[in-house]
Every structure is written in C-alpha cells, then in structure tokens.
Amino acid sequence: MAKKLMKGNEAIGEAAIQAGCRHYFAYPITPQTEVAEYLARRMPEVDGVFLQAESEVAASNMLFGASSAGVRTFTSSSSPGISLMSEAISYIAGAQLPVVFINIVRGGPGLGGILPAQSDYFQATKGGGHGDYHLLVFGPSTVQEAVDHVILAFELADKYRNPVMVLGDGMIGQMMEPVAFPAADVSPPPPKPWATVGMKNRPQNLIRSLFLNPDELEQNNLELRAKYDAMERDEVRFESYLTDEDMDVLVVAYGTMARIAKTAIDALREGGKRVGLLRPITLFPFPRQAVREAAGRAKSVLAVELSTGQMVEDVHWAAPDGMPVYFFGKVGGNIPAPEDISDEISKVLDGRATRHGVEPRPEEAS
Amino acid sequence: MPKVLIEPDRCKGCELCNAACPQQILAMSKEINTKGYFHALVTDQTRCIGCRLCAISCPDVAITVRTHAVRYNLFEY
Amino acid sequence: MTATTIFGTPASLTDRITHYCPGCTHGIIHRLVAESLDELGLRETTVGIAPVGCAVLAYHYFACDFQEAAHGRAPALATGTKRARPDLTVFTYQGDGDLASIGTAELIHAANRGEKITIIFVNNAIYGMTGGQMAPTTMPGQVTSTSPAGRDVELAGYPLRVAELVATLRTPSFVERVSVHSPRHIINAKRAVRQAFEYQKEGRCFSLVEVLSTCPTNWGLTPLEALKWLEENMLPYYPLGVKKSPDDEV
Numbered sequence: 001m002a003k004k005l006m007k008g009n010e011a012i013g014e015a016a017i018q019a020g021c022r023h024y025f026a027y028p029i030t031p032q033t034e035v036a037e038y039l040a041r042r043m044p045e046v047d048g049v050f051l052q053a054e055s056e057v058a059a060s061n062m063l064f065g066a067s068s069a070g071v072r073t074f075t076s077s078s079s080p081g082i083s084l085m086s087e088a089i090s091y092i093a094g095a096q097l098p099v100v101f102i103n104i105v106r107g108g109p110g111l112g113g114i115l116p117a118q119s120d121y122f123q124a125t126k127g128g129g130h131g132d133y134h135l136l137v138f139g140p141s142t143v144q145e146a147v148d149h150v151i152l153a154f155e156l157a158d159k160y161r162n163p164v165m166v167l168g169d170g171m172i173g174q175m176m177e178p179v180a181f182p183a184a185d186v187s188p189p190p191p192k193p194w195a196t197v198g199m200k201n202r203p204q205n206l207i208r209s210l211f212l213n214p215d216e217l218e219q220n221n222l223e224l225r226a227k228y229d230a231m232e233r234d235e236v237r238f239e240s241y242l243t244d245e246d247m248d249v250l251v252v253a254y255g256t257m258a259r260i261a262k263t264a265i266d267a268l269r270e271g272g273k274r275v276g277l278l279r280p281i282t283l284f285p286f287p288r289q290a291v292r293e294a295a296g297r298a299k300s301v302l303a304v305e306l307s308t309g310q311m312v313e314d315v316h317w318a319a320p321d322g323m324p325v326y327f328f329g330k331v332g333g334n335i336p337a338p339e340d341i342s343d344e345i346s347k348v349l350d351g352r353a354t355r356h357g358v359e360p361r362p363e364e365a366s
Numbered sequence: 367m368p369k370v371l372i373e374p375d376r377c378k379g380c381e382l383c384n385a386a387c388p389q390q391i392l393a394m395s396k397e398i399n400t401k402g403y404f405h406a407l408v409t410d411q412t413r414c415i416g417c418r419l420c421a422i423s424c425p426d427v428a429i430t431v432r433t434h435a436v437r438y439n440l441f442e443y
Numbered sequence: 444m445t446a447t448t449i450f451g452t453p454a455s456l457t458d459r460i461t462h463y464c465p466g467c468t469h470g471i472i473h474r475l476v477a478e479s480l481d482e483l484g485l486r487e488t489t490v491g492i493a494p495v496g497c498a499v500l501a502y503h504y505f506a507c508d509f510q511e512a513a514h515g516r517a518p519a520l521a522t523g524t525k526r527a528r529p530d531l532t533v534f535t536y537q538g539d540g541d542l543a544s545i546g547t548a549e550l551i552h553a554a555n556r557g558e559k560i561t562i563i564f565v566n567n568a569i570y571g572m573t574g575g576q577m578a579p580t581t582m583p584g585q586v587t588s589t590s591p592a593g594r595d596v597e598l599a600g601y602p603l604r605v606a607e608l609v610a611t612l613r614t615p616s617f618v619e620r621v622s623v624h625s626p627r628h629i630i631n632a633k634r635a636v637r638q639a640f641e642y643q644k645e646g647r648c649f650s651l652v653e654v655l656s657t658c659p660t661n662w663g664l665t666p667l668e669a670l671k672w673l674e675e676n677m678l679p680y681y682p683l684g685v686k687k688s689p690d691d692e693v
Binding site for chain 1: 486487488489490492493499502506507508509510511512513516519520521522523524525526527528531548549552556
Binding site: 369378381382386419423424427429430432433 | 445446447448449450451452456460461463464465466467468469470471474625626629630659665666667670
C-alpha cells in the first residue's frame with residue numbers, strides 16, 4: 001500500500017472521507033483548524049457537505065441532526081471547543097446516536113495555550129457533559145494510528161450507537177508522518193431503521209433523550225450501561241512494550257508521550273535497567289486488566305502524562321493493592337525530552353521519587 | 367344542514383369556540399367531563415351555518431363539522 | 444345523502460389529547476402545521492424538531508418523525524438533518540426562550556445561511572413551561588415571576604422583535620408575523636404557515652413564521668381574557684404582516 005506524507009490534521013480529515021463520511025460540521029480552533037481547511041477543499045470533491053458553523057455549540061448540534069438522518073458525520077475541535085460541545089455530546093449519548101469527535105488537545109484550563117497537552121483525559125473518559133454516559137475514547141500515538149482510529153471510530157460508533165472520540169494531542173495534529181489509507185478494508189455502515197427519514201408505512205421514529213417517566217429513564221440509562229459493559233469486554237486495546245518479564249518500573253503512558261517514554265526506556269534498557277511500557281490505546285475502556293497484569297510483574301508503576309495528573313488516577317485503580325504509583329507530568333506545552341523521562345524513571349529506581357496520591361501522615365503534615 | 371359534533375372528553379372548557387360562533391349557538395355544559403372540565407356543547411344545531419369557525423378556534427381538535435349539503439369550495443381554508 | 448366532513452382531525456396530528464393548558468394556542472398552531480403538511484402531501488417525508496418548552500412533547504402530537512433538541516439548538520439540528528437529507532421537509536417549532544433567548548445565534552445563522560427549513564416561532568411573551576418567567580419578548584411593565592414589578596426597560600431593555608430582526612438579513616427568506624387570537628387571524632395564520640411549507644417544498648428559501656400566542660395560565664387570565672390581552676397589548680408592539688419575501692430584491 002502506497003504511503004503518503006501527511007500532516008496529522010489533514011490525514012484525519014482524509015481518514016473520515018475513507019470511512020465514507022460525507023458530512024462535516026465544525027468551527028475553527030487552533031491547533032486543529034487544518035482539518036476544516038482540508039475538508040473545505042476535499043468534501044466538495046466527493047460531493048460531501050462541509051459546513052463551517054457559527055460556533056462549536058451549533059456544530060455539535062448539527063451533528064445530532066445529521067446523525068439522526070442516518071448519515072456518518074463527525075467534527076473536529078480542541079479543548080475549549082470540546083467544552084462547548086459537552087452539552088451536545090451528552091444529548092447525543094442519551095439519544096443513542098453515532099457521531100465521531102476529534103479532540104486535538106491543547107493546554108488549559110480556560111483559553112490556556114495552543115501547545116500540546118493531555119489535560120482533557122478526565123473530560124473525555126469521565127464525562128465532560130452531564131449524566132451517566134461514556135465516550136469510547138482512542139489515544140493514538142502516531143499519525144497512522146490516528147487514521148486507523150478515525151476509521152475504527154466510525155465503525156464502532158455505528159456498532160454501539162454511541163459517540164466515539166479520538167483524543168490526539170497537538171503534536172498528532174501538527175506533525176507530518178507517512179500514512180496509508182486502507183480503503184478496501186472499511187466496512188459499509190449498517191442499516192439504520194431508527195433514523196428520522198420520513199414516517200412511511202411505519203410507526204414514528206423519535207430521537208430523544210427526554211424520559212420524564214422514571215422507569216423509562218432508568219431503562220435508557222441501563223441500556224447505556226450495558227453498552228459500556230460490552231465495550232469494556234470487547235473493545236479494550238493497548239500495547240505492551242517489554243513487559244513480558246519482571247520489571248523494576250512499569251511506565252504507563254499514552255499518545256505521543258508513550259513514544260517519548262519508549263525512547264527513554266530503550267536508553268535505560270541499554271544500561272541494564274528493567275523497565276517496560278503499557279500503552280493504553282483505548283482510554284475508555286481503560287485497559288485495567290492489562291495494567292494490573294503487567295504491574296504484577298513490576299515493583300512500581302510510573303504514570304507519565306502532559307498534565308498535572310489525570311490518567312494516573314485510573315492507574316491507581318488498576319494497579320494491584322499496595323503497589324507504589326508514581327507520577328511525572330509536564331504542562332504548559334513544555335514537552336519533556338526522553339532524558340527528562342529517563343531521569344524520572346531513575347529517581348523511582350533509586351527510591352528518590354515521591355509516591356503519588358498518598359496522604360501525608362499526621363507528623364509530616366505539621 | 368351542517369352539524370357540529372363536540373367530543374366532550376377532548377374539550378378542556380376554554381370557551382374559545384363559544385366566542386367564535388357567529389350564530390351564538392355554543393355554550394358550556396353544567397356537567398363536568400371525565401377530566402373535570404365543563405365542556406362545550408351546541409344549543410341549537412338547526413341554526414348552524416357550517417362556517418367551521420368553532421372548529422378553527424378549538425385548540426384541542428375536539429370539534430368535527432359535517433354537512434349533508436353539497437359543498438362548493440368557495441375558499442380553501 | 445351521506446354526510447361529508449368539512450372539518451376534522453388532520454392526518455398529521457395524532458389522536459392524543461394534548462397536555463397543553465385549556466385555551467393554550469399551541470393546540471391551534473400544531474393543527475395549522477399539521478393541516479399544511481397534509482395539504483401539501485408532506486407528512487411522510489417530514490422531520491420535526493421539538494424544542495425545550497411547553498412544546499417539548501410536540502412529538503406525541505404529530506404523526507411524523509421527530510427529534511428532540513437541546514434548548515435553543517433546534518435550528519442547528521434542522522441544519523444537520525436538511526444538509527444530510529435535502530429531500531426531507533424539516534421544521535422546528537420553538538417558543539420564546541428557545542428561539543429568542545438561548546437559541547438566538549442558531550436562529551440568525553440558520554436564516555443567514557439560507558437553510559431551506561421552516562421555523563414556527565410561538566411568541567407568548569413569557570416562559571410557559573418553567574412557570575411564567577420573563578422572556579426577551581415580555582412587554583414593558585408586564586408582571587412575570589422574574590419581573591414581579593413589571594418588566595423594567597432600564598434593566599432588561601425592550602422586547603425583541605424577532606421577525607423584524609431576521610428580516611434585516613440579506614439572504615432571501617420568508618418572514619411573516621401572524622396571530623391566532625381570533626378565527627379571522629387563525630385563518631390568516633394558516634395561510635402564512637402553509638406558504639412557509641410551500642417555499643420549502645419548492646426548495647426556495649428559509650422561512651420563519653412568528654405566531655403571537657396566548658398563555659392564559661401564566662398571564663393569570665381566562666382563555667378569552669387572554670385573547671383580548673394579546674390584541675390590546677401585543678399587537679401594537681408586534682405588527683402583523685410579511686416582513687420579508689423571497690421575491691424581494693436582494
């Protein structure tokens with residue numbers, strides 16, 4: 001398969017086209033505007049619809065309307081824009097509609113910065129919008145993975161009738177890497193008998209999230225829960241790197257941070273240190289079982305993120321009882337070099353690091 | 367002869383039809399319907415001219431108007 | 444001779460008795476929309492978008508496919524649906540809060556882009572479903588639960604005239620304000636609603652029909668008194684008539 005050198009944002013746009021998506025509604029925001037600019041040129045080439053909405057609020061609600069009409073549709077945005085979309089994401093999840101969201105994460109909170117970050121982990125995996133729901137969340141670490149995840153996102157969104165998010169950081173959006181598009185492998189969308197396309201010789205199709213009757217609302221919530229249970233059973237994806245044998249430190253990192261961590265780990269391995277990496281690929285469902293299992297062969301776990309500590313909480317949850325968990329984060333858009341990470345791993349190995357998430361004992365507090 | 371048929375249990379007793387009728391042949395009942403409203407009723411079917419203004423004013427589609435006469439569509443309402 | 448029905452329930456309306464208050468003009472406006480869909484043969488290819496407001500359950504009363512939007516977002520949903528399936532007839536049905544408050548941006552931009560949808564705006568100068576709060580369309584001096592001393596234009600400004608606002612946009616559209624406070628006005632309103640759906644059937648332009656309506660319960664009046672209040676207080680401020688036609692010069 002021929003590979004093309006493409007910027008991440010543009011590759012993401014092309015991946016959606018390859019997945020058969022012909023309806024894109026979005027609003028410009030750095031660092032993902034190139035997705036919109038690419039599709040503004042590309043959508044008309046495939047007789048698709050490109051619409052720059054007046055806001056992310058409007059764009060995300062247009063997704064609701066288009067998905068209800070039975071078409072594959074998606075948007076791309078960045079952290080502050082995703083906050084604006086949170087209302088619509090909740091409605092889309094409650095109404096059980098398939099929609100794909102791309103979040104090219106930038107520094108926050110508030111207007112923050114335009115450099116890469118991984119500080120939307122909570123927003124993506126724990127809610128963001130109101131109510132009991134989850135997005136299926138992918139964390140690609142290369143532009144090729146981003147392409148693969150976008151195509152998979154459309155398929156899984158249709159399979160589960162649930163919104164799916166691809167959580168890339170600013171680096172994924174901005175860097176150029178060779179990519180291949182597996183056009184032949186993309187399965188066609190399933191039939192959608194629930195879509196609002198005109199009530200002809202059948203009962204009314206109603207797409208809604210309002211259930212004033214408590215039994216009906218409970219029913220809707222239990223249906224959603226069943227989907228998330230199925231995702232936790234069937235859709236967990238992760239990568240194990242050098243975790244088969246006993247380790248001193250297991251590093252858990254995702255996205256581009258995992259790549260930097262790998263370089264650090266390779267350097268330490270050359271020095272004889274026993275370090276491995278568990279890279280979650282799906283952030284929801286989080287690979288708890290895989291982390292627990294790999295951590296069982298390690299003496300400690302180090303979570304590395306471009307945040308002040310979000311995924312590390314899931315690492316705590318996954319790690320075996322009593323396992324020391326450490327955290328290393330860099331924020332503001334200051335991307336750590338591999339040496340920064342290997343220094344941090346060395347601190348853990350030497351016992352100089354402070355455990356994460358441990359309450360200070362009363363004597364220490366005073 | 368036009369005939370106005372009011373479904374008592376659809377009526378919410380708003381009295382809009384009473385005000386609309388140019389023949390003033392609509393009134394409100396003295397008994398309540400199953401929802402507890404005093405519903406509208408026709409006091410004199412013989413004076414109905416089939417103008418349909420009662421049905422046009424009814425928010426609850428409680429009124430049907432029928433006629434035995436031949437209907438010439440003078441205007442599409 | 445057998446009897447012919449010269450007025451009956453439209454096919455686009457279900458049999459369900461509505462939850463609206465006695466004398467609430469929502470029932471009349473629903474029926475006008477349903478009659479228009481029937482007369483134009485659009486029922487089976489129509490998608491309605493329900494608001495958040497008293498008409499949140501509108502989908503129980505119309506016999507066509509429906510979506511339920513977040514508060515104010517109906518024009519965005521309608522845009523998405525119409526762009527995905529331009530062959531469908533798409534309409535929204537919105538009240539004061541939905542359209543003139545939280546959803547004003549979505550309304551203006553859908554109109555400005557010239558989305559070929561139909562918006563029915565029910566203006567009763569108050570927030571009905573949530574219990575009678577002040578709306579952007581509440582009249583100066585009107586007492587509501589959040590303007591207990593009457594709307595003070597120094598604090599809250601003057602009421603929004605949505606029809607005129609949308610009519611100032613350059614993109615061709617059909618904008619008319621009508622009322623349903625008397626049978627004569629209802630018949631005229633029907634003409635406007637039907638015209639709006641005709642324009643959509645022709646694929647011509649965006650259409651907005653603003654319908655002056657009553658809210659007897661929250662105005663604290665009987666249904667008949669409410670009709671009078673509308674005539675005396677709302678008509679002078681909200682003039683009826685066509686504000687913009689697609690035949691106008693651009």
